[in-house]
Amino acid sequence: MEEKPDFIVVGAGPAGAAFAYYASSSGYRVEVYEGSEPGSKPCGWAVPVQIEKYVKVPGDTVLTEIRGFRVYLDGKLVHEHYGSLWGYIIDKRLFITRLLEGSTLYKRYVDISNPYSPRIGSSRLEARERVVLAPGLVGLPRAARETIMAVQQIFRTRDVVEEDVVEIWFDRELVGYYWVFPRSGE
């Protein structure tokens, strides 16, 4: 009979991948099930520098170092700050792949409609310690979530942009706000 892993993680977004990283670094055998591609959800790919208190951001995953930000309200600049390292724009897929290196990844969708009994087809997934559900907001069973709409648009431009500055725009005509990240890799 096949030995059960210590942990099974459903979902290889930042939460599932971080859990897998910590558990596998502590010597546990971890299997991760991801229904899509790890880290494929829309994202600005920005991480604050404080993340390095917990996990080193490998140099080859860093696309840009962010050294400033500007905040706009209704199109007017209301705050700006430059000069210190705020964080990074990273290649998120590569970063998540790195976090998963100590685990075994299966690109399979898991039926978690009964969260106490996650299944692939008729097989129930079982771990010696725990099954960890990290499906993100969108992957949660319908009854357990509210829907929050988010739109991501990636523009290619030939104009020169400041690569090390992030802009955050609030507009009272809109619910929510929007970011302008200088680079998101794709």
Ligand SMILES: Cc1cc2nc3c(=O)[nH]c(=O)nc-3n(C[C@H](O)[C@H](O)[C@H](O)COP(=O)(O)OP(=O)(O)OC[C@H]3O[C@@H](n4cnc5c(N)ncnc54)[C@H](O)[C@@H]3O)c2cc1C
């Ligand atoms: C437009 C936008 C931009 C953002 N930009 C940033 C940013 O720059 N920096 C930042 O830190 N945060 C950003 N965020 C927030 C960030 O994306 C979320 O906080 C983060 O993705 C949550 O991680 P998670 O692992 O919980 O879920 P997710 O990232 O949603 O990952 C869940 C994973 O589980 C998989 N999955 C779901 N159900 C199943 C299933 N049943 N079986 C198998 N696999 C399953 C999904 O395919 C997915 O890969 C942004 C969010 C949005 C909407």
